[in-house]
Amino acid sequence: MPNSSGELTESELQELVEHVSLSFFNRPFLHQAKINRRMTTTGGRYHLTDHHLEINAHFLQPQYHDELVGIIKHELTHYHLHLQNRGYRHRDTDFKLLLKKVGGSRYAPDIGLRKKQNPKFVYKCQHCGQKFKRVRRINVRRYACGKCGGPLRLVKG
Ligand SMILES: [Zn+2]
Ligand SMILES: [Zn+2]
Incomplete structure (x- = not known):
């Protein structure tokens, strides 16, 4: 049945x-x-x-x-x-x-079963205040705020 x-x-x-x-x-x-x-x-x-x-x-x-x-x-x-x-x-x-x-599959098809990684690092734009969460640490000297281009600062991580 x-x-x-x-x-x-x-x-x-x-x-x-x-x-x-x-x-x-x-x-x-x-x-x-x-x-x-x-x-x-x-x-x-x-x-x-x-x-x-x-x-x-x-x-x-x-x-x-x-x-x-x-x-x-x-x-x-x-x-x-x-x-x-x-x-x-x-x-x-x-x-x-x-x-x-x-005609077998080479890998398990991705249907969104992969666990989402929790972002560990939080960056804040010092200009507009926008927060960004990232799984990995980023180099704040190389990356700027995606919204306004201002400098980022690590606030949690
Ligand atoms: Zn296998
Ligand atoms: Zn900004």
């Missing part, structure tokens, strides 16, 4: 992974696909120890279906190459060629 949000369940995910595996790799996926609800910046992960795949729960929503298939192909590329004792790491030629062949 599909749940109300339209998000894939773990057994539907398992079926999809098995299906993608047969149709694009001509090989069966014989291990487990699991949902990971704590992943933020990665789409999925392949585990070398017990060969299971984890997929970021965010991509199980219907609007991310294409991205999900791209992630599954990426993780299956690790999976099949590893099981065949071929180059399964990102830098390996086997990996690059097979990923390209099946």
Whole structure:
């Protein structure tokens, strides 16, 4: 039974992974696909120890279906190459060629899951009083106020 949000369940995910595996790799996926609800910046992960795949729960929503298939192909590329004792790491030629062949995603698609960095430094324009927040320290001798061109001063950081 599909749940109300339209998000894939773990057994539907398992079926999809098995299906993608047969149709694009001509090989069966014989291990487990699991949902990971704590992943933020990665789409999925392949585990070398017990060969299971984890997929970021965010991509199980219907609007991310294409991205999900791209992630599954990426993780299956690790999976099949590893099981065949071929180059399964990102830098390996086997990996690059097979990923390209099946059309897998190279990186986790950015759907705004990356945590926002908190600005640590606050600068204030000494001329107009405008405040600027920055994650990193800036050189106040090289940067001026974006509004009026006045000199900046660090007020917090
Ligand atoms: Zn990878
Ligand atoms: Zn200013």
